[in-house]
Amino acid sequence: MTEAVALSPTQLTLRRVFGHPSVLIGGSLVLVICLMAIFAPFLGTIDPNLNSTSTRLKPPGYEGVMKIYTDEGRVKVPVTYRLGSDTLGRDVYSRVIYGARISLVVGVSVAAISIFLGMIIGLVAGYFRRLDGFIMRIMDGLMAIPAILLAIAVVSVFNAGLTSVIIAIVVPEVPRVVRLVRSMVLSIREEPYVEAAITAGTRVHLLLIRHILPNTLAPLIVQGTFIVASAIIVEAILSFLGLGIPADEVPTWGNIMGAARENFQLHPHQILYPGVILAVTVLAVNMLGDGLRDTLDPRFAKRV
């Protein structure tokens, strides 16, 4: 290990992170799913919303002809339903592949927005003691509403769609981030270097951004990964229940399963395929999160 001396702390951290088996396995799986989402049009898919009444509810591997009505009249398109077709004759395989896009978009945007909002509110609550009580009471109240129920309540007042789903999942996540950031700020502000910075006359916003914020980053990255996983699940639940993203707009794993419910006894695979890929995705993100926690955040690693 003599060469390790020459490495910078950042390089050492990176080496530790990427050497962790959970990070490697989880990370590679996540990468594969991201690639699948990006290159969805090139993976032998057809337009996921293309429907054809003549080829409804076909079994996996069915080869036939889709009859599609366009402005110019009826067009016949040969098609192979790798995973069968749904009640409207749409290709389940294409829908599952394209469905990865929504899950990832929702997961990442929810994580980014909740971390951003939670960080600001948490910094304010942790640093400005006068506002702390008021802010934390509101956060306690929001946390008293079970997360999925809160998301359902929020989504009920908006029109169904991507934006309202993202808002609905962000609302229950923010208080958890606030709590985490606040507790870190409370301990960091007692550190000698923060006191030194205050004595040196550092302005409040610089103090928060330059001296306090960087020390909250590692736990926030870990927390963010877990938020991605739970946001993917909650989106799937909302869309499955028919409260999230409508099936005729964009395919998502949740709404594919929701649409397949009524025919589950005859075509169980239409629920099981998207279900399995959803579970694998969430598992991959959770593994990545576990690995990052073990390597980046030793305090939490000891606890669980």
Added chain:
Amino acid sequence: MAYYLLKRLIATIPVMLVVAVFIFLLLRLTPGDPAAMIAGDFASEAQVAEIREKLGLNDPLLVQFGIWIGNIFQGDLGESFFFKKQVTDLIMARIEPTLSLSVVTIILTVSIAVPMGVVAAYRQGTWLDRTVMAFSVLGFSIPVFVIGFAFIYIFSLELKWLPVQGYQRLSEGVGGWLKHLILPSLALSVIFVAFIARMTRTSVLEVLGEDYIRTARAKGQTETKVLVRHALRNAAVPIVTVIGFAFAILIGGVVVTESVFNIPGLGLLTVDAVLNRDFPTIQAVVLLFSMIYVLINLIIDLSYTVLDPRIRY
């Protein structure tokens, strides 16, 4: 103890107040006219005005809130727009299935998860421990409705052991009641088991290193007694705390599980209410579930004194 109880009860008031304000504002502060939204696209101007009057939307916000809260305290949760019934009656009719599902799930969870966690801790580092830990990561990642459908597929459609969906009231016989509840409870308990087994393992592991465990072994106590009486007893507080937190997951899971298994409980009521924009019902259910969640955690806080006599309030 009485003083502490009072203090804790008072501390729940601001929490429930925030919950109430949030639920109240949710409908009032939405973009657009809530009355028009409730009435739907095909309502006439007069119908919209009637709904606005009924909701009291013409009054100032604070007055509206006062009336709403006052009614809740009198047990009046309003009338459902969609079902055209008192929300209180709706909830009462739906409470049995949800309560049954929750209770059976909790019993299943605790009787599976706690032994799993204890065994994993006792055999730390072996394949048994790794299996339990792997299950716990897995259980946390598979959404409850995927598990539910997989169970229906295996146990109802392929093996034909259990009914596919639905619910049978307890008054029609315990056997049928239980038959309908096994699959949904089992599906719902997976994530719960994952969570609690993991916490039990951590908690027991910490205790197993203590001196009194060595003492118990030295005096010739059997291993089972060491584990149950000395280790588990001392590890109980964090385990019970986690069970309390997990109630939030349970409540969310109930909504989903009832939809998958077509159980006519409060969860299904919530989904129907949202699909039909039935706001009095949505508000009532969210309020009720949050109250239950807060109360359960209060009870758990108080149970610490029973579990661990060292804790005194």
